[in-house]
Amino acid sequence: MEKEYMIITNNPLIREKLGESHTIIYKDISYEDVLKEVRDRIHEGHRLLSHPLSGSVKPNETPYKSVMISKGKGEIDEGSLAIIENAIQACRKFVFKSDRYKPEVYEDFRLIDWTLLESGIASADAG
Amino acid sequence: MKLEMGHIYIKDIQFAAESKIEDGILYVSEEAVKAVVLEDEKIKSVSFDIAKPGESVRITPVKDVIEPRVKVEGRGGIFPGVIAKVDTVGEGKTYALKGMAVVTAGKIVGFQEGIIDMTGPGADYTPFSKTLNLVMVCEPVDGIKQHDYEKAVRFAGFRVAVYLGELARELTPDETKVYETCTIKEGMEKYPNLPRVAYVQMLQSQGLLHDTYVYGVDAKKIVPTIMSPTEIMDGAIVSGNCVSACDKNPTYVHLNNPVVHDMFEQHGKTFNFVCHIITNENVYLADKQRSSDWTAKICKMLDLDGVIVSQEGFGNPDTDLIMNCKKIEAEGVKTVIITDEYAGRDGKSQSLADSDPAADAVVTGGNANQVIILPKLDKVIGTLDYVTKIAGASEETLREDGSLEVELQVLTGATNETGFNKLSAR
Numbered sequence: 001m002e003k004e005y006m007i008i009t010n011n012p013l014i015r016e017k018l019g020e021s022h023t024i025i026y027k028d029i030s031y032e033d034v035l036k037e038v039r040d041r042i043h044e045g046h047r048l049l050s051h052p053l054s055g056s057v058k059p060n061e062t063p064y065k066s067v068m069i070s071k072g073k074g075e076i077d078e079g080s081l082a083i084i085e086n087a088i089q090a091c092r093k094f095v096f097k098s099d100r101y102k103p104e105v106y107e108d109f110r111l112i113d114w115t116l117l118e119s120g121i122a123s124a125d126a127g
Numbered sequence: 128m129k130l131e132m133g134h135i136y137i138k139d140i141q142f143a144a145e146s147k148i149e150d151g152i153l154y155v156s157e158e159a160v161k162a163v164v165l166e167d168e169k170i171k172s173v174s175f176d177i178a179k180p181g182e183s184v185r186i187t188p189v190k191d192v193i194e195p196r197v198k199v200e201g202r203g204g205i206f207p208g209v210i211a212k213v214d215t216v217g218e219g220k221t222y223a224l225k226g227m228a229v230v231t232a233g234k235i236v237g238f239q240e241g242i243i244d245m246t247g248p249g250a251d252y253t254p255f256s257k258t259l260n261l262v263m264v265c266e267p268v269d270g271i272k273q274h275d276y277e278k279a280v281r282f283a284g285f286r287v288a289v290y291l292g293e294l295a296r297e298l299t300p301d302e303t304k305v306y307e308t309c310t311i312k313e314g315m316e317k318y319p320n321l322p323r324v325a326y327v328q329m330l331q332s333q334g335l336l337h338d339t340y341v342y343g344v345d346a347k348k349i350v351p352t353i354m355s356p357t358e359i360m361d362g363a364i365v366s367g368n369c370v371s372a373c374d375k376n377p378t379y380v381h382l383n384n385p386v387v388h389d390m391f392e393q394h395g396k397t398f399n400f401v402c403h404i405i406t407n408e409n410v411y412l413a414d415k416q417r418s419s420d421w422t423a424k425i426c427k428m429l430d431l432d433g434v435i436v437s438q439e440g441f442g443n444p445d446t447d448l449i450m451n452c453k454k455i456e457a458e459g460v461k462t463v464i465i466t467d468e469y470a471g472r473d474g475k476s477q478s479l480a481d482s483d484p485a486a487d488a489v490v491t492g493g494n495a496n497q498v499i500i501l502p503k504l505d506k507v508i509g510t511l512d513y514v515t516k517i518a519g520a521s522e523e524t525l526r527e528d529g530s531l532e533v534e535l536q537v538l539t540g541a542t543n544e545t546g547f548n549k550l551s552a553r
Binding site for chain 1: 443
């Protein structure tokens with residue numbers, strides 16, 4: 001069945017894992033810019049389906065973020081808009097250090113972003 | 128449900144030929160505990176070490192902290208559904224080894240978490256600088272996936288804690304505390320004039336190193352439910368998370384949850400402690416909505432007057448926290464929420480990623496972005512190789528003189544959102 005969601009991401013691992021089976025919008029951009037991409041689509045009427053902040057790995061520490069939004073469009077969803085705007089605000093209070101890690105750490109950041117997204121996908125596909 | 132908690136005070140830990148507890152001293156056979164860890168073929172090797180309060184020792188990267196316990200009477204065993212077989216726990220008699228902890232350490236991902244300093248300024252921020260720590264550093268077999276390694280270390284820590292707890296089975300506790308809860312009807316009859324109050328505990332449940340387990344069930348797959356507040360004392364809830372160590376609940380905190388213990392202190396005096404409600408913090412927004420709807424519904428169905436809500440973690444759980452608060456208040460039930468803050472290094476940014484006027488009674492565990500300098504210590508258990516990869520740290524963290532400039536985020540338990548921490552306000 002056609003998935004009712006799409007994924008906006010800057011994480012190459014997501015493209016690798018889901019590129020064949022899911023609708024992915026992959027861009028080589030910053031964490032904050034991923035959130036802004038999501039915000040722009042919410043303005044177009046898409047709904048936010050997964051939370052744009054992680055539970056522990058902070059914005060500006062991990063460079064990677066993947067967010068699920070609805071494929072379909074409707075009226076602007078105020079709830080989605082409030083969450084994404086707050087998330088963009090939250091980015092700014094963390095010292096930027098996403099570019100200061102050893103190369104192998106980025107692989108782990110990609111993995112953690114994937115496991116968080118995977119749990120969202122599991123919920124979406126169950127529904 | 129009635130649980131007698133027997134406390135056995137441990138004054139010292141020493142390695143010895145035979146494991147036993149005598150005169151408050153825990154003797155540990157290194158060979159025996161190694162065998163317990165190596166039962167899992169995914170673990171290649173393990174080293175044990177002892178860290179005592181006041182010693183110039185830094186433990187990192189910390190994964191979990193566990194208090195050894197043994198079930199002496201009553202149904203089930205410690206860590207039901209995980210180590211013991213599934214059975215409802217929380218009644219009978221349980222002994223705990225107080226003043227000590229099993230600390231698991233090991234590198235699972237490159238930006239691993241958690242520092243416990245046994246002395247110096249860092250020790251003031253982590254509650255686990257005050258416990259005698261038996262530290263186990265586990266190395267996995269080659270080529271193992273992070274998920275499998277995380278699980279292997281998690282279970283190994285529980286097995287060692289249960290092994291040590293068993294040593295206390297035949298001892299006489301130094302102190303006994305009794306925790307008793309009523310059924311709903313009993314409570315109404317016994318305390319007709321006291322407000323009905325419950326504890327809503329939010330459990331982090333999002334993915335690798337972000338998970339919590341209830342009777343062995345991954346908390347992201349539960350719907351909110353009610354528990355007797357004594358169940359956690361037998362290990363009904365265990366930790367699988369450690370990233371951003373300041374505000375994650377290690378298993379030790381679940382066993383000793385101060386919200387539950389403080390609410391028991393008030394039970395029958397200032398309020399009727401009705402029950403412990405657990406809910407989760409999932410990634411998917413519809414899950415957040417369902418869980419907060421259910422939590423509010425349960426509060427209403429129990430005719431509560433008030434709840435204390437504790438959060439775990441930061442970021443997207445702020446949304447769960449505010450949804451819970453808003454919806455529970457809308458049912459006419461008063462809330463006090465416990466959180467921590469990410470208010471920026473200068474403390475001037477907005478503390479939470481979400482807010483609502485209903486959240487008008489808030490307790491904070493402190494600002495996790497606060498910067499602290501940790502001086503070089505004589506000994507490191509684990510490795511400093513990963514310190515620069517801890518949340519709140521970067522490649523520039525390790526300074527030339529060997530000291531570390533970090534945010535409080537890196538210290539295990541520094542801004543804990545159940546109040547199991549050392550920070551306070553003047």
